[in-house]
Structures are given as structure tokens and as C-alpha cells.
Amino acid sequence: MKIQGRHTRTIWQEPDGAIGIIDQTLLPHRFATVKLQTLEDVAHAISSMQVRGAPLIGAAAAYGMCLALRADASDEHLERAYATLLATRPTAINLKWALDEMLAVVRNRPREERLPTAWRRAAEIADEDVAINQAIGRHGCALIEAAAARKKPGERVNVLTHCNAGWLATVDWGTALAPVYTAHDKGIALHVWADETRPRNQGAALTAWELGQHGVPHTVIPDNTGGHLMQHGLVDLVIVGTDRVTATGDVCNKIGTYLKALAAHDNGVPFYVGLPSPTIDFTVSDGIAEIPIEQRGADEVATMTGRTADGRIETVRIVPDGSAVANYAFDVTPARLVTGLITERGVLPPARGALAQAFPERLTRSDQPRSVAR
Amino acid sequence: MKIQGRHTRTIWQEPDGAIGIIDQTLLPHRFATVKLQTLEDVAHAISSMQVRGAPLIGAAAAYGMCLALRADASDEHLERAYATLLATRPTAINLKWALDEMLAVVRNRPREERLPTAWRRAAEIADEDVAINQAIGRHGCALIEAAAARKKPGERVNVLTHCNAGWLATVDWGTALAPVYTAHDKGIALHVWADETRPRNQGAALTAWELGQHGVPHTVIPDNTGGHLMQHGLVDLVIVGTDRVTATGDVCNKIGTYLKALAAHDNGVPFYVGLPSPTIDFTVSDGIAEIPIEQRGADEVATMTGRTADGRIETVRIVPDGSAVANYAFDVTPARLVTGLITERGVLPPARGALAQAFPERLTRSDQPRSVAR
Numbered sequence: 059m060k061i062q063g064r065h066t067r068t069i070w071q072e073p074d075g076a077i078g079i080i081d082q083t084l085l086p087h088r089f090a091t092v093k094l095q096t097l098e099d100v101a102h103a104i105s106s107m108q109v110r111g112a113p114l115i116g117a118a119a120a121y122g123m124c125l126a127l128r129a130d131a132s133d134e135h136l137e138r139a140y141a142t143l144l145a146t147r148p149t150a151i152n153l154k155w156a157l158d159e160m161l162a163v164v165r166n167r168p169r170e171e172r173l174p175t176a177w178r179r180a181a182e183i184a185d186e187d188v189a190i191n192q193a194i195g196r197h198g199c200a201l202i203e204a205a206a207a208r209k210k211p212g213e214r215v216n217v218l219t220h221c222n223a224g225w226l227a228t229v230d231w232g233t234a235l236a237p238v239y240t241a242h243d244k245g246i247a248l249h250v251w252a253d254e255t256r257p258r259n260q261g262a263a264l265t266a267w268e269l270g271q272h273g274v275p276h277t278v279i280p281d282n283t284g285g286h287l288m289q290h291g292l293v294d295l296v297i298v299g300t301d302r303v304t305a306t307g308d309v310c311n312k313i314g315t316y317l318k319a320l321a322a323h324d325n326g327v328p329f330y331v332g333l334p335s336p337t338i339d340f341t342v343s344d345g346i347a348e349i350p351i352e353q354r355g356a357d358e359v360a361t362m363t364g365r366t367a368d369g370r371i372e373t374v375r376i377v378p379d380g381s382a383v384a385n386y387a388f389d390v391t392p393a394r395l396v397t398g399l400i401t402e403r404g405v406l407p408p409a410r411g412a413l414a415q416a417f418p419e420r421l422t423r424s425d426q427p428r429s430v431a432r
Numbered sequence: 433m434k435i436q437g438r439h440t441r442t443i444w445q446e447p448d449g450a451i452g453i454i455d456q457t458l459l460p461h462r463f464a465t466v467k468l469q470t471l472e473d474v475a476h477a478i479s480s481m482q483v484r485g486a487p488l489i490g491a492a493a494a495y496g497m498c499l500a501l502r503a504d505a506s507d508e509h510l511e512r513a514y515a516t517l518l519a520t521r522p523t524a525i526n527l528k529w530a531l532d533e534m535l536a537v538v539r540n541r542p543r544e545e546r547l548p549t550a551w552r553r554a555a556e557i558a559d560e561d562v563a564i565n566q567a568i569g570r571h572g573c574a575l576i577e578a579a580a581a582r583k584k585p586g587e588r589v590n591v592l593t594h595c596n597a598g599w600l601a602t603v604d605w606g607t608a609l610a611p612v613y614t615a616h617d618k619g620i621a622l623h624v625w626a627d628e629t630r631p632r633n634q635g636a637a638l639t640a641w642e643l644g645q646h647g648v649p650h651t652v653i654p655d656n657t658g659g660h661l662m663q664h665g666l667v668d669l670v671i672v673g674t675d676r677v678t679a680t681g682d683v684c685n686k687i688g689t690y691l692k693a694l695a696a697h698d699n700g701v702p703f704y705v706g707l708p709s710p711t712i713d714f715t716v717s718d719g720i721a722e723i724p725i726e727q728r729g730a731d732e733v734a735t736m737t738g739r740t741a742d743g744r745i746e747t748v749r750i751v752p753d754g755s756a757v758a759n760y761a762f763d764v765t766p767a768r769l770v771t772g773l774i775t776e777r778g779v780l781p782p783a784r785g786a787l788a789q790a791f792p793e794r795l796t797r798s799d800q801p802r803s804v805a806r
Contacts, residue, residue, distance in 0.1 A: 086752035252755075254733070256630060256654040259750055266755040277756040280630040280733055281656050282688025286763035289690070289720050314656025316663070320694040346663050359628070359654055362736040364748025374738025374746050376633055378460035381626075381640040382651040389660035 059225040059232075059239065059272050061089065067230050069109065069117050069184060071177070075128065077121045081108045082226060086267035087365045097126040097139050104146040104153075107258070111227020112301045112337055113187050116152030119143045120180035123160040127176050131169040136161070149310060149352045149388050151302040155336040156183055184229045190334040191231035193402035198237025198297065198332055199244065201398075201405065205294045206246050214275070215241075216294045218251040218284055221312035222264035223299020223332060233332035234299040235265070237400065242274050250276040251287060255312060257359040257385060281314050285321035296322045296329045297400070303331070303338045307393035307408025308345025313386050319395040328397040331408075335401055335417050343410075345390035356383035433599040433606075433613065433646050435463065441604050443483065443491050443558060445551070449502065451495045455482045456600060460641035461739045471500040471513050478520040478527075481632070485601020486675045486711055487561050490526030493517045494554035497534040501550050505543040510535070523684060523726045523762050525676040529710040530557055558603045564708040565605035567776035572611025572671065572706055573618065575772075575779065579668045580620050588649070589615075590668045592625040592658055595686035596638035597673020597706060607706035608673040609639070611774065616648050624650040625661060629686060631733040631759060655688050659695035670696050670703045671774070677705070677712045681767035681782025682719025687760050693769035702771040705782075709775055709791050717784075719764035730757035 060066070070078045077094040083106065084090050092108060094100050100122030103109050109118045126139030140157050147153060163179045164172040205215045223234035231239060241248055250269055255261035262278050269276040279287070287293050296318055302310040309315070309331050322329040342348045360377040377383060393408035406412045414421055434440070444452045451468040457480065458464050466482060468474050474496030477483050483492045500513030514531050521527060537553045538546045579589045597608035605613060615622055624643055629635035636652050643650040653661070661667050670692055676684040683689070683705050696703040716722045734751040751757060767782035780786045788795055 087749075251758075254630065254750075256628065256656060262751045262755075267752045270752055270754050275756075277758050278733060278751050279758050279760075280687065281654070282630060282686075282691065282763075283758065283760055285690040285694070286687060286725070286760050289764070312656070313654065313660060316659040317656065317691040317695055320659070320698055321691055324694055351660070359652060362738060362748065362750060364736060364750040366746060366748055372740060372746055372748050374736065374740055374748055375461075376628075376736060376738040377636045377652050378641045378644055380644050381636075382649075384625075384651050384653050384657065386653075386657055386660050389656075390663070 059230060059268065061271050068114050068226055069121065069229060071121070071181070077125065079103060079109050079118070080226070082110060082264060083108055086263050087371055094125065096129065097122055097142060100125060101142050101146050104143070110260070111222065112150035112152040112299070113191070113228040113233065113334055114226070115147060115150050116156035116336060117180070117184045117187055117229050119153050120156045120160050120183045123157065124173065124176045124180050127164065127173045131172045136164065147352065148350050149301050151339040152336045159183060187229040187334060188231060190402040191228050191233060191236045194233055194332050194334065194400050195231055195236030195240035197404050198330065198400040199240040201295060201330065201400070202237055202241040202246060202248060206248070215246065215248040216251060216292055217248060218253070218287065218293045218296045218318065219265060220253040220261065220281070220298045220315050220318055221255045222260040224265055224268045226264050226268050227299060232299075233334060234297045235268075236332060237297060238274060239272060242272070248275070250274060251284065251293065252276050252278050253281045253284060253314070253318070254278055255314065256281055260312070284318050288321050288325040288327050293327050296327060298331055300331050300333045300337055301388060302342070302349055303333055303399065304342045304345045304349070305338070305340045305413060306343050306410050307396060307399065307413065309391040309393070309396055309408070310345055310349045310388050311391065313389050316389045316391045319391040323395050329395060330398050330400050330405070331396060332400045335403070335420065338413060338417065338420065340420055346392065349390055351389070352387040354385045354387050356385060359383045359385050433604060433642065435645050442488050442600055443495065443603060445495070445555070451499065453477060453483050453492070454600070456484060456638060457482055460637050461745060468499065470503065471496055471516060474499060475516050475520050478517070484634070485596065486524035486526040486673070487565070487602040487607065487708055488600070489521060489524050490530035490710060491554070491558045491561055491603050493527050494530045494534050494557045497531065498547065498550045498554050501538065501547045505546045510538065521726065522724050523675045525713040526710045533557060561603040561708060562605060564776040565602050565607060565610045568607055568706050568708065568774050569605055569610030569614035571778050572704065572774040573614040575669060575702075575704065575774070576611055576615040576620060576622060580622070589620065589622040590625060590666055591622060592627070592661065592667045592670045592692065593639060594627040594635065594655070594672045594689050594692055595629045596634040598639055598642045600638050600642050601673060607708060608671045609642075610706060611671060612648060613646060616646070622649070624648060625658065625667065626650050626652050627655045627658060627688070627692070628652055629688065630655055634686070658692050662695050662699040662701050667701050670701060672705055674705050674707050674711055675762060676716070676723055677707055677773065678716040678719045678723070679712070679714045679787060680717050680784050681770060681773065681787065683765040683767070683770055683782070684719055684723045684762050685765065687763050690763045690765045693765040697769050703769060704772050704774050704779070705770060706774045709777070709794065712787060712791065712794065714794055720766065723764060725763070726761040728759045728761050730759060733757045733759050
């Protein structure tokens with residue numbers, strides 16, 4: 059999508075073989091790019107959330123394997139790189155998916171072929187992500203068009219989203235926001251309610267910024283607001299992204315997503331999830347019981363970083379000294395609250411049969427469901 | 433309750449006839465008191481939220497009428513004071529209740545008697561609030577004790593609360609937190625999950641601070657977290673305050689309360705509301721359709737104030753320039769999601785009959801329900 063009118067991806071290969079990224083921790087106040095030269099650089103970029111969003115984490119990890127192989131193409135180093143990158147974030151399944159893809163293509167090759175093979179597959183993973191998201195955009199756009207057809211003349215379609223599942227969370231286009239960009243580019247009048255998304259404020263910092271850069275009308279709201287808006291008919295549909303979807307359609311996403319799904323259900327507002335198929339984990343059935351929920355540092359809750367009136371970036375503490383803080387990064391929305399999963403192969407019901415039927419090739423791979431593996 | 437070991441109320445009369453308050457906009461980083469000398473001082477203190485919380489707003493408005501009468505005890509000025517104070521905040525019904533009380537006692541008196549009468553009634557309103565909250569504490573404590581009896585040995589009762597309905601929101605003791613303080617003082621092992629409560633962070637800034645000052649174990653969490661905690665059995669009961677309860681038991685409270693009520697309902701967690709009876713508005717039946725929801729300034733969402741590492745109080749902007757912001761201050765939780773209303777006369781079901789039966793004297797006053805008024 060566009061930054062200051064210029065088309066940009068979130069990750070790219072530099073001429074010198076380094077990997078370029080946008081440092082997303084500095085947005086929305088500063089736009090800066092970073093060059094990653096080593097495996098450790100990539101691991102740090104993922105764990106510190108310079109890159110974040112399940113699909114982008116997957117692409118970054120794939121490029122991280124390339125940088126690891128560039129330094130040392132041995133089996134030992136390959137395994138170390140896999141383990142190092144896998145440990146950076148526990149919840150997003152795309153990370154493991156991308157690492158498994160990379161391992162599968164290089165593992166049985168001679169050392170000298172490993173690096174070029176890895177570069178090729180990493181670039182494919184990035185390009186595939188873009189193509190997948192464009193397809194999600196087409197399928198989701200039809201939902202927005204249908205909502206637009208139900209509005210009175212002059213009314214906009216109101217989409218509520220949580221966290222950032224826009225192009226910054228992917229290589230390009232986004233998952234939840236791909237339908238929004240597609241509809242906006244087609245000239246459909248829409249408006250996005252962007253949850254600020256505490257504690258890291260990805261909605262206020264990233265979603266608002268990228269929607270603004272692309273010219274999409276939007277309003278930032280505290281996370282507490284969505285239920286009230288839905289009670290008053292001010293939300294036509296909810297679209298969120300996800301870090302992992304179970305074989306049964308449970309949706310793990312940024313903490314607070316479950317609360318919005320409850321409110322949507324209580325008010326008859328359709329609740330959709332945009333996701334590329336690598337986000338589906340066919341090995342997990344019960345999202346609440348089985349998906350590990352990352353707990354992050356207290357400072358993300360206890361402090362807030364922003365721009366002062368005179369333009370400095372400053373971090374302020376907002377919790378009293380001595381108060382404990384908890385920071386669960388994700389929650390799980392049960393499939394029963396989900397209207398549909400917007401995938402690259404269409405809008406699917408959140409159910410085992412529908413997912414297995416749409417992605418049969420995933421059942422023959424290492425991540426096949428346990429019932430098949432037994 | 434206690435500040436640095438010393439018993440303190442949130443509002444008091446100074447020897448010179450001024451009114452003393454705690455400037456709650458400076459907490460938790462600075463404890464400072466302010467002297468209010470005039471009607472305008474009180475109106476500013478309420479609208480700028482130096483004092484906030486429905487019961488404290490009521491007490492402050494009562495004292496505001498005293499300061500107005502001190503300057504000018506004429507009918508004209510009395511009416512102007514009533515209108516000025518009523519306009520400071522639109523949602524909390526205690527404000528109107530206290531102003532009506534004050535008007536009723538001074539209106540038909542000679543001018544020279546008005547001020548002493550007003551001082552007397554304002555002090556009574558403050559003392560009544562304390563007595564009411566102590567009763568709420570006793571009734572609510574029984575619920576916490578019952579939850580404690582169901583815990584395994586060594587386990588604490590986990591109470592989740594939203595916003596600040598602690599002693600800082602009242603004259604003393606609090607509404608939602610009165611049961612917590614009462615149970616804690618009785619030696620019951622409990623722990624409070626304090627929602628940070630965006631956008632003004634009253635949970636992180638005020639609830640955490642006052643619980644810490646009184647020695648109650650607590651953890652600050654983003655507003656997004658409660659649903660996840662309830663899914664995992666980490667919340668035994670929710671207790672919140674309210675700014676207005678309808679005759680039918682709908683609960684208007686800080687924005688986001690409705691989302692917690694939905695999560696509690698979905699997970700079988702009891703959801704209680706602590707309230708003094710002046711918070712009941714017998715003239716309103718449908719909370720969602722009838723209660724006006726205050727919209728406040730964008731800066732409360734777009735900026736955040738806190739303490740820098742070197743101890744300065746600084747405000748930082750967290751939303752991109754050019755992004756719109758919406759700031760609805762309250763939402764309405766339908767009675768069907770409320771387990772019980774903890775009042776000074778016991779724990780009542782959220783239903784018209786129960787409320788009318790418990791507070792029959794309210795039905796014979798100006799705020800009687802419309803069906804009776806007709």
C-alpha cells in the first residue's frame with residue numbers, strides 16, 4: 059500500500075543481501091526503515107515487535123533463515139536458526155509454518171545450494187502472502203458491498219476492527235483490512251472504527267496511520283467503545299485478523315477480540331475474521347484450552363510512548379509505583395461467535411469440515427490433525 | 433479510607449468556609465488538594481474531573497450550592513447555580529438528585545437562613561453517602577465471603593472491577609470497592625483485577641492507587657483482558673459502580689462496562705453493581721434508548737499523561753495527526769446481564785418491582801416513574 063503516495067511493502071531484500079523492514083515501534087510518529095544483517099537481527103526485530111502481525115512474522119522468519127544460511131549453511135546452524143526464530147513469539151502459527159517451509163526446501167540439499175534455494179522460497183512466501191491477501195480482499199469486499207447495498211443513500215458502511223491486521227501486519231494489503239482497501243479503491247463509501255488496542259496501541263498507532271496514508275476515512279476509539287457503538291447501530295460489520303485459527307474455527311487474536319465478538323453476537327452484527335490459510339493450525343481443536351497465550355512485559359501496560367507537544371518521543375508511566383501489572387497478549391474467540399472466516403479461497407463457516415474441505419493439501423502435511431496422525 | 437496511613441475523605445469544609453478536594457487529575461503521581469471558593473470553582477472542578485464519580489459529583493454539587501449562596505442568596509442566583517452545576521456533566525444522576533435536595537431545603541426559606549441550611553444539608557448529603565457506602569460494603573462483603581467459602585484453602589477471591597468506583601469516587605468507602613475494603617479489613621484473602629479504563633485511565637490511576645494506599649492486593653490490566661481471565665477461571669466476581677441505574681435495572685457506567693458484563697454472562701461469572709440509591713433514576717426505563725451518553729474531548733483519547741523516568745509529568749500524543757477520534761464516556765449494560773444490585777438496603781435483582789419495593793419513598797418524589805406521574 060502507499061506511504062506518502064509511494065507504494066511500499068513491509069519487508070524487502072536490499073541490494074547487499076540484507077533485509078529491509080519498517081521499524082513499526084516508531085510509528086505513527088516517525089517512519090524509519092532498518093537493515094537486518096543477521097539471524098540475531100531478525101530474531102530481535104520479531105521479539106521487539108519492529109515487525110509484527112502473524113503473516114509478516116512468517117515472512118520475516120523465512121528471511122531470517124536466509125540470513126542464517128548466509129553466515130553458515132551447516133545442519134547445526136540450520137537447526138539453531140530454526141529454534142532461535144521459533145522462540146521469538148509463541149502464539150502466531152505462521153511463524154512455525156514459514157520455518158517448516160524453509161526447513162523442508164533446504165534440508166536435503168547440498169550446502170552450496172541451500173542459500174539460493176532459501177532466498178527463492180522466502181521471496182515466494184512473501185509474494186504468496188501478497189497474492190493471498192489480495193484474494194482475501196476480493197472475497198471480503200463482497201461482504202462490504204452487500205452491507206453497502208443495505209444502507210440508505212449517502213450512508214457509509216461502518217467497519218470496526220481491532221488491533222492491526224492491515225498491510226503493516228502482512229507483506230502487503232493486510233488480512234482484515236484487505237477487504238477495506240479493496241472496497242475503498244472500488245469507490246464504496248466506508249468508514250473504519252479503529253480500536254486503539256491497548257496495551258501496545260497498534261490500532262491507534264498502526265491501523266490509523268496506514269488507513270490515513272491510504273486515505274480511508276476512520277476514527278480511533280478506545281477499546282471500551284465498540285459495544286456501545288453496536289448497541290446504537292453504528293457498526294455494520296466487524297473484521298479482525300488472527301494469529302492462529304484452530305481446525306474447528308476458534309480464533310486466537312489480539313487480547314480483547316473476544317469481547318468485541320461477544321458484543322457483535324449480542325447485537326446481531328456480523329463478525330468476520332480475515333486470514334491467510336497458513337494461519338490455520340490443523341493440529342489444534344480447542345483454542346481456549348490448547349493455544350499458548352503469550353504474556354509480555356509489564357512496561358507495555360504500565361508505560362505509554364508518544365510524541366510531546368514539542369515533538370520529542372517520550373515514555374510516561376501511567377500506573378502507580380508498586381502496583382502489579384498483567385499483560386496477556388491474545389485471547390481466543392470461540393467459533394460459535396464467528397460469522398465467517400474470510401480466506402483466500404472464500405468466506406468459510408468456522409467449522410472443521412469447511413476448513414478441511416477448502417484446504418485439503420494441509421491435511422497431508424506435517425501439520426495434519428491429530429486424529430489423522432494417529 | 434487511608435492515604436499514607438491517615439484517614440481522609442475526598443471532600444471537606446475548610447475552616448474559612450471554602451471546600452477542600454483532592455485534585456484527582458494529578459493522581460497517581462502527585463497527591464494535591466485544592467480549595468474551592470466559588471460556584472465557578474466547583475463547576476470547573478466537576479467538569480474538568482478534579483472530582484469525579486457519581487456520588488462525589490453529587491456531594492460536590494451540594495457544596496457548590498453553598499458557595500453560590502455564600503456569594504448571593506437571591507432566588508435568581510440560586511437558579512443560576514442550579515443550572516450551572518447541572519450542566520457540568522450530563523450522565524450521572526446523583527448530580528441532579530443532590531441539586532434537587534439542596535433546592536428543596538433552601539427554596540422556601542428567608543434569605544438569611546438559606547446559607548446555614550444549605551451547609552447543614554450538604555454536610556448531611558456527604559455523611560449519608562458515607563453511611564450508604566458502609567452499608568453497601570456490608571451487603572457486598574457477604575458475596576465475597578460466599579465466594580471465599582467456595583475457594584480451595586490458600587486461594588484468594590478474585591474480584592474484577594472497571595473504572596474507579598472506590599472511595600475516590602464517593603465521599604468515603606466507595607460503591608463497587610466498599611465490599612472489597614470491608615472484606616479486606618475482615619481478613620478475607622482477595623485480589624482485585626483493576627481494568628486500566630481507557631481513555632482517562634481511572635483504573636490505572638485511581639483504583640490502583642487507592643487500593644495500594646489501603647494495602648489491598650491488586651493487578652492492573654488493560655481493558656481488553658477481562659474476557660480472557662474469565663475464560664480461564666481467574667475471576668470469581670465482577671463488581672462495578674454506576675452513574676445511573678434505570679427503574680428497570682439497566683446500568684449506565686463507564687464505557688466498556690457492557691463488554692465485561694457480556695463476558696461475565698458468557699462465562700457464568702456473577703456480575704454485580706454497587707450503588708447508593710440516589711443513583712437510581714426512577715424516571716427512566718430503557719437505559720440504552722433514554723440515558724444521554726456524554727461525549728468528551730478527543731484529547732482524552734489522543735493523548736496520555738504520565739510521569740517520565742526523571743519525574744516530570746508529561747502529556748504525549750498517541751494517535752496520528754489527522755486521525756479522527758471519538759470519546760463516548762459511558763455505556764449501558766442491560767438488566768438481563770446484571771446478577772444483582774448491591775444497594776444500602778441489600779442485594780436486589782435488577783428489576784422494577786424489587787427497586788420500587790426497596791425504595792418506596794423515591795416513588796412519592798419528583799423523580800417518580802412516568803407511569804405513576806401520568
